[in-house]
Structures are given as C-alpha cells and as structure tokens.
Amino acid sequence: MAEDFMDESMLEIFLFETEQNIEQLENIVLISEKANTYSEESIHEIFRIMHTIKGSAAMMMLNNLSSLAHGMEDLFYFLREAKPQNVDYSALSDLILDGIDFIKSELEKLKSGGKADGDVADLNEKIHSCLTRLKEENAGVVEAVATAEAPAAAEKAEKQPVSSSKKAGELTGYEAVIYFEDGCEMENIRAFTVIHNLQDLAGEIFYEPADLLESDDSIEAIRQNGFKVVVYTDKSYEEMHQFFLNTLFLKELEFRRLESTDSSREAEKPDAAAGTAEKVEQQVQTASRDQDKNAAGSAATQSMISVHVAKLDKLMDLVGELVIAEAMVTQNPDLVGLELPGFQQAARQLHKITNEIQEVVMSVRMVPLTTTFLKMQRIVRDMSKKLNKDVKLQLIGEETEVDKNVIEHLSDPLMHLIRNAIDHGIESAEERLQKGKPEGGTITLEAKHAGSFVLVLVKDDGRGLNKEKILEKARRQNLLTKPEEELTDKEIYSLVFLPGFSTNENVTEYSGRGVGMDVVVKNLEVIGGTVSVDSQEGQGTVFTLKIPLTLSIIEGMNINVGKSRFTIPVTSIRESVRLAKNKLVKDPDGNEMIMVRGECYPIIRLHEFYQLPTEITDLAEGIFVMVEHDEQRLCLFADEILGQQEVVVKSLPSYIQKMHRVRGIGGCTLLGDGSISLILDIGGFIQN
Amino acid sequence: MNEFEQQNLAEQEDTLKGKYLTFYIEDDCYGIAIRYVTEIIGVQPITEVPELPEYIRGIINLRGKIIPIMDVRLRFKKPFLEYDDRTCVIIVEMNEINMGLVVDRVAEVLYIPDEDIAPPPEISKGHNRYIQGIGKVGDDVKLILDCNKILTDDEIEQLLQL
Numbered sequence: 001m002a003e004d005f006m007d008e009s010m011l012e013i014f015l016f017e018t019e020q021n022i023e024q025l026e027n028i029v030l031i032s033e034k035a036n037t038y039s040e041e042s043i044h045e046i047f048r049i050m051h052t053i054k055g056s057a058a059m060m061m062l063n064n065l066s067s068l069a070h071g072m073e074d075l076f077y078f079l080r081e082a083k084p085q086n087v088d089y090s091a092l093s094d095l096i097l098d099g100i101d102f103i104k105s106e107l108e109k110l111k112s113g114g115k116a117d118g119d120v121a122d123l124n125e126k127i128h129s130c131l132t133r134l135k136e137e138n139a140g141v142v143e144a145v146a147t148a149e150a151p152a153a154a155e156k157a158e159k160q161p162v163s164s165s166k167k168a169g170e171l172t173g174y175e176a177v178i179y180f181e182d183g184c185e186m187e188n189i190r191a192f193t194v195i196h197n198l199q200d201l202a203g204e205i206f207y208e209p210a211d212l213l214e215s216d217d218s219i220e221a222i223r224q225n226g227f228k229v230v231v232y233t234d235k236s237y238e239e240m241h242q243f244f245l246n247t248l249f250l251k252e253l254e255f256r257r258l259e260s261t262d263s264s265r266e267a268e269k270p271d272a273a274a275g276t277a278e279k280v281e282q283q284v285q286t287a288s289r290d291q292d293k294n295a296a297g298s299a300a301t302q303s304m305i306s307v308h309v310a311k312l313d314k315l316m317d318l319v320g321e322l323v324i325a326e327a328m329v330t331q332n333p334d335l336v337g338l339e340l341p342g343f344q345q346a347a348r349q350l351h352k353i354t355n356e357i358q359e360v361v362m363s364v365r366m367v368p369l370t371t372t373f374l375k376m377q378r379i380v381r382d383m384s385k386k387l388n389k390d391v392k393l394q395l396i397g398e399e400t401e402v403d404k405n406v407i408e409h410l411s412d413p414l415m416h417l418i419r420n421a422i423d424h425g426i427e428s429a430e431e432r433l434q435k436g437k438p439e440g441g442t443i444t445l446e447a448k449h450a451g452s453f454v455l456v457l458v459k460d461d462g463r464g465l466n467k468e469k470i471l472e473k474a475r476r477q478n479l480l481t482k483p484e485e486e487l488t489d490k491e492i493y494s495l496v497f498l499p500g501f502s503t504n505e506n507v508t509e510y511s512g513r514g515v516g517m518d519v520v521v522k523n524l525e526v527i528g529g530t531v532s533v534d535s536q537e538g539q540g541t542v543f544t545l546k547i548p549l550t551l552s553i554i555e556g557m558n559i560n561v562g563k564s565r566f567t568i569p570v571t572s573i574r575e576s577v578r579l580a581k582n583k584l585v586k587d588p589d590g591n592e593m594i595m596v597r598g599e600c601y602p603i604i605r606l607h608e609f610y611q612l613p614t615e616i617t618d619l620a621e622g623i624f625v626m627v628e629h630d631e632q633r634l635c636l637f638a639d640e641i642l643g644q645q646e647v648v649v650k651s652l653p654s655y656i657q658k659m660h661r662v663r664g665i666g667g668c669t670l671l672g673d674g675s676i677s678l679i680l681d682i683g684g685f686i687q688n
Numbered sequence: 689m690n691e692f693e694q695q696n697l698a699e700q701e702d703t704l705k706g707k708y709l710t711f712y713i714e715d716d717c718y719g720i721a722i723r724y725v726t727e728i729i730g731v732q733p734i735t736e737v738p739e740l741p742e743y744i745r746g747i748i749n750l751r752g753k754i755i756p757i758m759d760v761r762l763r764f765k766k767p768f769l770e771y772d773d774r775t776c777v778i779i780v781e782m783n784e785i786n787m788g789l790v791v792d793r794v795a796e797v798l799y800i801p802d803e804d805i806a807p808p809p810e811i812s813k814g815h816n817r818y819i820q821g822i823g824k825v826g827d828d829v830k831l832i833l834d835c836n837k838i839l840t841d842d843e844i845e846q847l848l849q850l
Contacts (some may be wrong), residue, residue: 317752360744564736610738653747653756655785655839662739668747668754676749678736 014060015107021049023371024098024105027079033093038079046096047076053103053418058196059189063105064120065256075134084134095130097378138573143549167578172233173258176244177226181251187222188212194229194247198489204232230258261276281567285343310405316648319354319361320670326354328674366401369447369456372400372411376445383422390429390440391422400447406547410456410529411537413520417458417543418443420517425462425541437461450571453529456545465535468493477501493533496522546665550650556669558569558642558677559625562605562614565677566638567647567669572682574633576641579619594624594635601626605637609664614639627684636685647671649679694743697719708798708823710830711778711791718791718828719798719823724780731771748777748788755779757788763838764818782835789838798825805832 028045032038038046042452050073050144055124057065079087102123106116159518178194192212198205208228209218233240241255330347356497373395384391402410426441433439444459467489476497497517524531529547556567583595590605603624607614616622616639624635647669651657666681709728710781729750734757736746745763747754757777762768769775769792777788802822808819820834 202734266772320749612736612738650754653786654752654755655787656737656740656747659740659744662737665737669736670749670752674749675733676747676754678735678737 011060011110014056015111017104018053018056018107020306021053022100022103023051023374026097026378027064028376029093029096029100030381033089036089037093038087038089040080041078042630047073047080050448055197057191059193062106062110064118065103065116068099068102068123071124071131072096073129078131078134084137087134088110088549092130095126098125099606109343115685132312158335165450167403172231172237174231174237174240174244174678175254175258176227176229176231176240177254178244178247178250179226179252180222180432187227188218190247191218191222191227194227194244197561198231198243200228220252226252226254254590257596263642276589295566306471309365312361316361319358322445322673323354323358331673335641365406366406367407368399368401369407369410371397372407372414373445373447375411376414379418380443382420389426389430391416391426392440392442394442394444396444396446397448398445400449400454402447404452406527409523410545410547412457413523413531413545414445414458415543416517416520420461420631421458421462421541421543424462425460427463431463450546454547456547458543458545459540461540464537464539464541465493465496465533473501474498489534490534493535496533497531537568556623556647556677556679557644559623559636559638560640560642561638562612564610564612565642565671565675566606566678566681568625568627568636568682570644570677572627572629574628576623576625577635584619592619598628602634602639604634607637609685616640627680627682627685629686632686634685636680645671647677647679690800693784697789706798708830708832709778710795710798711776712793713764713791714766715839717828717830718760719791719797719800720778720831720835721782721832722797724782724835726779726781726786729777729779729788730773731775731777731790745790750779750788753786755786755788758792758838759790761790761792762836781837784837785839787839798823798830800825800830800832 002017028042028436030572032042051070054069054073057063057069076121078084093239102118102120106118110116157462163537178191191207195207196214207230209221212218231240235243237257244253244255247253267436270647309482330351335343348567348572355457356582357518380391380393383389414582421443422441426443427435427437430437432441443671444457446455446457446459447494448455449458469482470492471480473485475484477498479498480487480497484552497520516631520531522548524545529545532544533547534544535541553569557570557573558567560566577594577596579594585593585595585600589591593600594603603619606612606619607617619637622637623641624637625641626635649667649669651667654664656662664680664682664684665678666684671677707722709722710717712718713811721829732748732750734746737744737756739747743759745757745762747756749755751763759768771790774793775790776794777790778794779786779788781787795848801832804825805821805823807821809822817836818833819831820837821832823830823832
C-alpha cells in the first residue's frame with residue numbers, strides 16, 4: 001500500500017534533500033571531530049538535520065530511517081539541553097557516521113528502485129546505550145536540566161501507543177478542522193504529516209477520516225469536510241493554534257478549545273464534537289497573511305535552488321536553437337542589399353543578449369569539485385583511524401568547475417586511489433620517522449584546468465612505487481610485452497594499471513585484491529579520461545587523472561580547411577606562423593618540416609591528413625598553427641584562422657564513436673551560427 | 689496517475705503497431721516501423737567527419753543534438769544522387785542511437801498488418817540482409833527495413849573491406 005503514495009517526484013525530492021542533508025551532516029561531524037569537540041552550533045545543526053530527516057522519512061513511510069533519525073535526534077537533544085562535560089566525542093562521531101552510512105545505503109536502495117528495508121535495531125540499540133551512558137556519566141547535569149527534559153519525554157512518547165503517553169488529567173483538548181487549498185493534491189498525505197508532527201506535541205490524538213493512508217476515499221472526504229483533529233496536550237492554546245496555522249497549503253482553519261472533562265472525552269470524538277461548542281473561526285485572510293510572512297522570511301535566507309539536470313539540458317538545447325534562429329533572421333538572404341540602419345542596430349542588441357544567455361546557460365551546468373573532494377575527507381578519516389596511520393588530506397583547487405555529468409564518474413576512481421595511497425603508499429609512523437619524514441603522512445588532492453581537460457592529481461608523500469617489485473610481479477603474471485631493458489620508468493609504473501596486477505601480497509579490507517587500479521582505468525574510460533602515474537622511490541607517488549570536459553566550455557581557436565571547420569583548444573596552441581619568413585625543410589622521405597627560430601617542427605597538412613578538398617594547398621598561402629602535446633610540438637597547416645571563442649564540447653554521436661575512432665578528433669562543438677565544428681585532439685596527431 | 693500514464697503509453701504503443709513510414713529510393717518503396725521514427729526534416733547543411741565510410745555523410749545539428757547522417761542510397765550501394773528539395777532526412781532512434789537517414793522522398797504512413805508481411809525470399813541473401821520482410825499493400829510491394837541491422841550491421845561490411 002505504501003508504495004502507492006511514493007509518488008515518483010516526491011521520492012526524487014526526498015532522496016535529493018536527504019542526500020544533501022546527509023552530506024552536510026557528514027561535514028559537520030568530520031569538522032567537529034577534528035576539533036575534538038562539538039560546538040553548540042554544530043549540535044544544533046545536527047539536531048535540526050536529524051529532525052528534518054525524521055520528518056521527511058516518516059512522510060515517505062520509511063519507518064526504519066525515521067526511527068533511526070529519531071534516536072539520533074534524542075541523543076543530540078540531550079547534548080544540546082544538558083551540555084554534558086564528559087563526552088567521548090570520538091565514539092559519538094563513529095556512531096553518527098555509522099548512522100549516516102546506514103541512511104546512505106538505504107537511499108541507494110531506494111534509488112535503484114528497491115525498498116528501504118535495512119534493520120535499524122542494532123543501531124538504535126547502540127544509540128540508546130550511548131545516550132544512557134552519557135546520562136549516567138553526566139548525572140549531575142541531568143538533574144539540573146530535568147525540567148528541560150520534559151518536551152523530550154513527550155517526543156519519546158512517539159514510540160509508544162499514542163493514547164497512553166501521558167496522564168490525561170493534565171491535558172487540555174483542542175479541536176481543529178483543517179481545509180487544504182484547492183488542487184493541492186494528496187490531501188491525505190498532508191493530513192498524515194500534520195498528525196505526524198503533532199505527535200511531538202500532543203498526548204492523545206484523534207482524527208477523522210481515520211483511514212488516512214489506507215484508502216483513497218479519505219482524499220475526497222478531506223476535500224469535502226476538512227480534516228478534523230482532536231488533540232489533548234499540555235501546550236497552550238496559542239502554541240497549538242500557531243502549530244495548525246503553519247500547516248502547508250492551509251486554506252482555512254477552524255480551531256477551538258474543548259471544554260470537556262475526562263469522562264466526556266469519548267463522546268467528544270470529532271464527529272460528535274462538530275459544531276457543538278463555541279467556535280473560533282479563523283478567517284482565511286489571517287492565515288494567508290501569516291503564510292506570506294513566512295514565505296518572505298524564507299526567501300531572504302534561501303538564495304540557492306536546485307534544478308533538475310534534464311531541465312538544464314533542455315534549456316541548453318533551446319538556447320542553441322535561439323542562436324540559430326537569430327542567425328536566420330539577421331543574416332536572412334532577403335535582407336541582402338537593403339539599407340536598414342535601425343534593423344542592424346536592433347539585431348546587434350539581440351545578438352548581444354543571446355550571446356549572454358548562452359554564456360550563462362553554459363556556466364549553470366558547471367559544478368565545483370568541492371563536494372566530491374570533501375567526500376574523500378571521510379575516507380581518509382575512516383582509514384587512518386582503522387590502519388592507525390596519521391594521514392592528512394590537503395585539498396587544492398577544489399573550486400575547479402566540471403560538468404555535472406563528469407563529476408558523477410569521478411568519485412569512484414578517486415576513492416580507489418586514495419585508499420591505495422593510504423594503505424600501500426603511506427608508511428607507518430615509525431618507518432616515516434626513521435626515514436626522516438614528518439610522522440603524519442599527507443595526501444594532496446589537486447584539481448586544475450589543462451586545455452580541454454581537467455587534471456586531478458592524487459599525491460602522497462609515502463614510500464613510492466618499487467620498480468623492482470613491479471617488474472617481478474609483471475614477469476610472474478606474464479604482463480610484459482617488451483624486453484625489460486627497453487622499459488622507461490613511466491612504462492614500468494604504468495604496469496600497475498593492467499588488470500590482475502596488485503603488488504600488495506596481503507589482501508586488506510581496503511585494497512589489494514588485484515582489482516582497483518584497472519577499475520580506475522575503466523571508470524575513467526567511461527568519460528573518456530585517462531590516468532597516469534609517476535613516482536619517486538621514498539618520496540611518494542602522483543596519480544594524474546585527466547578528465548575531458550565533455551560538455552564543458554573550452555576556449556577554442558576556429559580554423560577552416562576547405563569547407564570544414566575545426567576548433568583547436570587554445571591551451572594547446574603555442575603560436576601561429578606563416579611560411580614567408582620561415583624555412584621549409586624536407587627530409588629524404590618527403591616529410592615536410594618548418595624551421596621556426598632555429599627549431600624544426602614537423603608539418604601536418606590537415607587537408608591531406610583528412611583528405612579534404614581545398615583550394616589552398618600552397619604552404620605559402622595558408623597558415624601554420626603550432627600546437628603542443630606532452631612537450632612535443634608540431635605545426636598544423638590550415639587555410640585560415642577564423643577566430644577565437646568559447647565553445648561547448650560535445651562528444652561525437654555514439655554511433656560514430658563505436659564505428660571508428662577518428663584520428664585526432666576529440667569531439668565537436670556548435671559554433672555561433674549553428675554549424676558544427678570538429679574539435680581537434682592534438683594527442684591524436686602526435687601518436688601518428 | 690502512473691497507472692494512467694502507463695495505460696496511455698500502452699495505447700500509444702498500440703496505435704503505432706503495424707504502422708510503417710514509406711519512402712522511396714529510386715523507384716523502390718521501402719517501409720520503416722514508425723515507432724523508431726522521431727521526426728522528418730529537410731536536408732540541412734551536413735558537417736563532414738573524416739575517415740568514415742562513404743555512406744555516413746557526416747553530422748548535423750538538430751536543435752543542439754548532434755546526429756550522424758546516413759545516406760540510405762549509398763548504404764545500399766546505389767549511385768549518389770544530389771540532394772534537392774524533395775530529399776528528406778528521417779530521424780530514427782533505436783537503442784539510444786540516433787541517426788538521420790537520407791532518402792529520395794518520403795511517401796506516407798501505411799498500416800500493414802503482420803499477416804500481410806511475408807518473410808524475404810531466401811535466394812539472394814547477400815543483397816537484402818537489411819530487409820525484414822515484404823509487405824503487401826493492394827497490388828504494391830513495400831520492402832520493410834530492419835532498422836536494427838541498418839544501424840548496427842557493420843561487421844560484415846568491415847570484413848568485406850579487408
């Protein structure tokens with residue numbers, strides 16, 4: 001039954017929000033742990049996040065999640081109110097992180113279409129015992145705040161049957177009839193939320209229709225007659241009234257105090273009570289005015305919104321169309337030969353605006369690497385604790401922006417590399433001291449732009465790769481394809497990326513199963529990235545991930561050859577030269593080279609390379625663009641340079657990629673007039 | 689609500705069943721199952737991509753989507769015909785592959801029930817491996833194309849080239 005209420009989009013929003021909350025929570029915990037204390041704000045924040053998760057999980061009928069969050073909330077409620085002195089913060093962090101992991105795994109299950117059915121009993125037990133221990137150890141403080149504890153007790157009541165939680169005599173009864181706004185949909189779930197939230201405040205709750213979630217008829221009933229709630233609580237009239245006014249999508253509220261005594265309570269169930277006692281009718285106006293006030297308040301604090309990526313894709317496509325449409329209007333053949341100064345001026349203005357829109361839309365999709373990098377903090381923390389190594393993670397350039405799609409594929413490879421670095425790379429503290437290194441190891445995670453690529457470097461200051469060991473292993477596994485003497489250091493190191501290669505003899509929890517490195521390679525291949533490694537024995541190892549900015553923006557130089565247009569990433573261009581002042585050199589095989597300032601560079605005639613018809617085949621007429629890749633330079637011969645502009649990199653259609661890997665072409669892009677230009681990948685030329 | 693959508697989808701699937709978009713190459717009439725067809729456009733400027741087989745004419749920009757263009761004539765080893773204003777590009781989508789098929793001209797959408805489609809004759813296997821069946825409409829014969837084969841059947845081609 002519950003699944004019926006899990007509306008797709010609601011689930012999506014729930015997942016998104018909870019994930020964000022969890023991420024934030026994790027960060028707070030990690031920071032607090034480092035400081036070895038939980039500041040008041042942190043505790044408050046954690047409490048708030050847990051409360052949110054509890055509420056939304058309950059709304060999604062995920063009882064295990066909500067009960068877990070509830071337990072944690074209790075724990076932090078105690079910390080917040082009692083401010084105990086003797087707290088084992090490290091154990092506390094472990095506990096919360098365990099909880100976070102549990103919630104994460106449940107979210108994963110939900111994402112893949114499964115059910116969140118993990119068992120929380122163990123965790124709840126742990127949290128409970130932690131709370132009890134805390135209370136025992138800080139018995140003195142508890143006394144002092146016993147009064148403040150009262151609401152917490154009310155919260156605990158949630159676990160027990162609703163009706164038996166408090167002594168009835170002290171409670172006052174209120175009746176509320178809630179009318180939701182027309183067309184707000186899912187009235188029964190909204191009503192359920194109200195009840196759920198009420199459970200924190202109230203002792204006894206009766207409501208009608210009682211079969212809220214069990215039948216769809218309840219929706220109709222609520223629309224017709226409103227949602228009736230009778231609560232018995234020790235809260236004041238104002239508090240309760242305010243609570244009901246805060247209901248979402250509230251259209252109208254009838255609220256009154258029940259004059260009844262204990263004996264008559266049964267009779268005062270909503271159906272009987274309707275309209276008997278004095279009525280405090282709340283007009284829509286006041287309610288809506290209150291809501292407006294709330295809305296204004298939240299608008300001021302919230303400057304970020306989250307948008308579905310599909311919408312951004314759509315927007316991007318539309319802007320592309322707009323640009324083409326603009327060109328079709330302003331460069332319309334019908335206009336040829338007409339003197340239209342006013343039109344030209346307006347067209348220029350339009351052009352300026354469309355350009356700006358395009359730029360903004362492109363930049364919207366870019367996301368900084370910060371969250372991905374911060375996730376690694378957690379891994380470093382967990383592992384250094386388990387392996388008893390003191391490892392620090394240093395982040396550089398985490399604000400580097402990468403397309404949303406690329407980021408998603410980055411965290412797995414990074415995780416592997418960092419685990420490997422801590423497990424195999426960083427030595428134990430004694431070993432490090434012996435070698436004269438600082439006791440704690442450092443792992444540096446660095447991101448930077450390099451042409452149409454982003455480089456992510458994972459650097460450790462550990463023992464480095466052992467060439468001998470690698471070679472020996474490779475020999476044993478029969479992985480060598482060249483005589484050993486001919487292998488360069490880099491080639492030897494690259495052997496670790498081969499499938500089935502793992503230098504660590506011992507399988508540990510984290511690494512050494514002979515998978516890992518080749519998984520990194522495969523993961524990166526999905527997004528067209530590569531990984532390389534360099535190392536210095538005793539000094540450390542650097543893994544360099546080179547990730548293309550698929551769909552991200554690069555600065556490109558447009559050139560044309562015949563009718564075809566190509567874009568060269570500006571970062572790989574050194575200069576452009578004409579033949580006139582420079583000398584042409586030919587080697588005996590007929591390979592052409594050009595002499596620029598005493599240096600010889602090979603020439604690649606693009607029109608020959610790609611067999612494109614063009615009128616400019618005389619080297620003196622065209623232009624040479626000198627490009628560089630991996631410290632090798634060469635000159636590309638093209639007809640002319642069209643200009644420089646920011647372009648969005650798009651990958652070639654999968655059909656073409658599958659069919660044939662075109663040499664030297666890394667992708668394509670749309671130029672301002674809607675035509676397509678092919679982006680040259682200089683590395684592809686060098687290999688030839 | 690989901691149920692409704694599903695029902696809607698199922699209905700849509702139903703209305704597409706047995707319908708074929710017919711087009712001409714020279715004087716032969718071919719049909720392609722309409723559920724693979726996303727849209728039909730006129731010929732646009734095509735950007736050539738080097739080093740591809742002749743029948744892949746290049747790529748076009750269809751509202752921000754980059755789509756490869758295949759000339760069906762060349763795919764069937766027929767002589768190239770200059771594109772004119774009757775030339776059409778049928779955009780098909782299958783297994784998440786988008787492709788524009790250049791055809792001489794598009795005819796109409798026909799309903800051909802399954803029982804009117806005969807399997808292709810087995811004599812000339814080499815030639816008609818793209819034909820899924822032969823549909824009879826009145827006295828006419830429509831060659832039903834196997835979309836999947838056109839888009840993926842490259843291995844044989846490549847072997848022949850070696």
